[in-house]
Amino acid sequence: MVEPQGISAEYSFVRDLCVPFLLGAQNRDGGWGFETNSDSRVEPSCWAMRALWNCPIPVSSEALKSGVDYLLQAQLKDGSWPANAGGAGSWVTSLACSILASEKEYQREVQAAVEWLCDDYPRDSTLWRRMLQKLRSGEPVDNHDGSFRGWGWTPHTSSWVEPTAFAIQALRDCPSAWRPAESAARLDLATGLLYDRMCPGGGWNCGNPMVYGVAGEPLVLPTGWALLALHDCPDGERKTKSLNWLLNHFAKISSVASLAVARITLESYGRELPRSHRTLHEMFDARALSITTEVVAWTCLALSPKRHWFPKTEIAN
Amino acid sequence: MIVRRATDYQKDLEQIILESLKEFQVPVRGRTVLLKANLVGLDPLNVMNTHPAVIAAARECFLQLGAAQVFIGDGPAMDRDTEAILESVKLRQFIGPLQHNFRDLNLDDVVRVPLPTRASRLKELYLPKTVLGVDFLVSVAKLKTHHWAGVTLSLKNMFGIVPGGCYGWPKNVLHWAGIDNSILDINAVARPDFAIIDGIVGMEGNGPIQGTPKPAGVLIFGDDPVAVDATGCRVMGLRPERVNYLARAGTLLGNLETKKIHQVGEKLESVRSSFSVLPAFSKLVE
Numbered sequence: 001m002v003e004p005q006g007i008s009a010e011y012s013f014v015r016d017l018c019v020p021f022l023l024g025a026q027n028r029d030g031g032w033g034f035e036t037n038s039d040s041r042v043e044p045s046c047w048a049m050r051a052l053w054n055c056p057i058p059v060s061s062e063a064l065k066s067g068v069d070y071l072l073q074a075q076l077k078d079g080s081w082p083a084n085a086g087g088a089g090s091w092v093t094s095l096a097c098s099i100l101a102s103e104k105e106y107q108r109e110v111q112a113a114v115e116w117l118c119d120d121y122p123r124d125s126t127l128w129r130r131m132l133q134k135l136r137s138g139e140p141v142d143n144h145d146g147s148f149r150g151w152g153w154t155p156h157t158s159s160w161v162e163p164t165a166f167a168i169q170a171l172r173d174c175p176s177a178w179r180p181a182e183s184a185a186r187l188d189l190a191t192g193l194l195y196d197r198m199c200p201g202g203g204w205n206c207g208n209p210m211v212y213g214v215a216g217e218p219l220v221l222p223t224g225w226a227l228l229a230l231h232d233c234p235d236g237e238r239k240t241k242s243l244n245w246l247l248n249h250f251a252k253i254s255s256v257a258s259l260a261v262a263r264i265t266l267e268s269y270g271r272e273l274p275r276s277h278r279t280l281h282e283m284f285d286a287r288a289l290s291i292t293t294e295v296v297a298w299t300c301l302a303l304s305p306k307r308h309w310f311p312k313t314e315i316a317n
Numbered sequence: 318m319i320v321r322r323a324t325d326y327q328k329d330l331e332q333i334i335l336e337s338l339k340e341f342q343v344p345v346r347g348r349t350v351l352l353k354a355n356l357v358g359l360d361p362l363n364v365m366n367t368h369p370a371v372i373a374a375a376r377e378c379f380l381q382l383g384a385a386q387v388f389i390g391d392g393p394a395m396d397r398d399t400e401a402i403l404e405s406v407k408l409r410q411f412i413g414p415l416q417h418n419f420r421d422l423n424l425d426d427v428v429r430v431p432l433p434t435r436a437s438r439l440k441e442l443y444l445p446k447t448v449l450g451v452d453f454l455v456s457v458a459k460l461k462t463h464h465w466a467g468v469t470l471s472l473k474n475m476f477g478i479v480p481g482g483c484y485g486w487p488k489n490v491l492h493w494a495g496i497d498n499s500i501l502d503i504n505a506v507a508r509p510d511f512a513i514i515d516g517i518v519g520m521e522g523n524g525p526i527q528g529t530p531k532p533a534g535v536l537i538f539g540d541d542p543v544a545v546d547a548t549g550c551r552v553m554g555l556r557p558e559r560v561n562y563l564a565r566a567g568t569l570l571g572n573l574e575t576k577k578i579h580q581v582g583e584k585l586e587s588v589r590s591s592f593s594v595l596p597a598f599s600k601l602v603e
Contacts, residue, residue: 033426034424034425034482035424038425038426039426039427041482043482083482083483083484084427084443084482084483086429086443087443087483090483090485091485123493152485152489153484153485153486153487153488153489153490154484154485154489154490156493157489157490157492157493158489158492158493160485160486160487160489162485162486163485205395205396206395206396206486206487208395211464211523211526211527212464212523212527212595214523214527216527217359219359219396219398220398220401221396221397221398253401254400254401254404254405255398255400255401255404256400257397257398257400257401258398258401287400288400288403288404288408288409288415288416288419289399289400289403289415289416289419289421290416290417292421292424295400
């Protein structure tokens, strides 16, 4: 779609709506909340920065610098980041790690974060729990292979698809010299966990492919995050099955967030986008809920043709 | 406690709800109300979620009773794409524009709240400012069995106020702290002022997501959420005192025993169904 002036409608949408929204929503402390005028949080801040970094519109370096400053001051002493002010370390550590990993001057902060990630083992797959599971009688709740381990939303809980996908991406975004030795083993275990948690017909939900013998339904967002994390991994057959699920489901997507992430995912695999009943910016204009930062950021990323999904590491190791 | 017969989602819903709220003389004039719906996941058939017709009718009734503002809110647990869930249940078609009426509790600003009951090992939770700031909190739940808790009614529905933006999707920290214990802790700090259960079509078996639709033809109302849930269980043909968290809620948060519950409307015997449960919960069956 091309406007008379030769500027694409998507470019105009990014220039006239996404970028002004993101710049206008930045708080004085440099961070972003989920909504305009809400408290700064690490997650929306990371998505906003990623979008502004990747968008085709020149953005003031001051906005990005103050965003980074917000992240730096929000990091906890143990190297992690909390999902909200006052909270303990959580999955958003992976998102912050990916943002900072492209700058050599943040090596100390990123290394601390990666060490925290590699020390954080979910509790559901400890040897003790796996033994208990085997001794338990009756129909098993799920069909998980307990030998795999990913990451949880919060420490010392269970592995789930989305935090595992974000952690895989964070470790990959770090220069290898910054990663602890055990990171390679954690990546293998986490990759195995993602494949183990894939739904029988392809795609992922939060991490329950089967409950009491009933197949779980895949969802777009976890499927997108998982496929993006597995982008460089082998096993074409299972990935193809999941990509096919996403392609087949694309036309039925009814939300901006899912359509944006589905588009980013399919394009990153070089797949042609199927027809949808509405374009992303049409759906954005007609969306049901008020605008939130992460949805604008995902939309901005989806409409930015030269995006790097995660910032490319340009540091000489 | 009021139990009303309602056979479908088209007829007389508003009238039934309004009459019930009037009986309780709910004190909402000039106040802000939050209807905490149960929106679990994508549900084109409207089986796992509170039916949008019930949410819309309840909202209209609270406005008619003079509420200054009536928000609808939830923080879906298994899927962060709340817009997709709302679109799948067609809430917009029942309510109109949602931008100013709906609160995604997963993404709300939060406040640290100490948990005085200490039923679970959690000492505190971060909870949404919207929930803590409204004048009148209403749990608008669905009549369902639950594969881990036995049943999910108005008390379990309050799991949805715990924000995914802090604890993830699902809010797994609550599972590790014990579902039963967490239900008690959450309701002790954010006890609903009123509860409505949509039992027009409930869910039996492997609920709360993968169960089977079960028409029960009732709406249940009350200002004691424990009594409402106990009655919900009895409508399902289940024994509330054998639901772990309800038995304990009956000593902390409200009334469980029939003799302590003043009930009007339909007699229980006339609306009692027989909801199937997973084998692990066969002890609940009357």
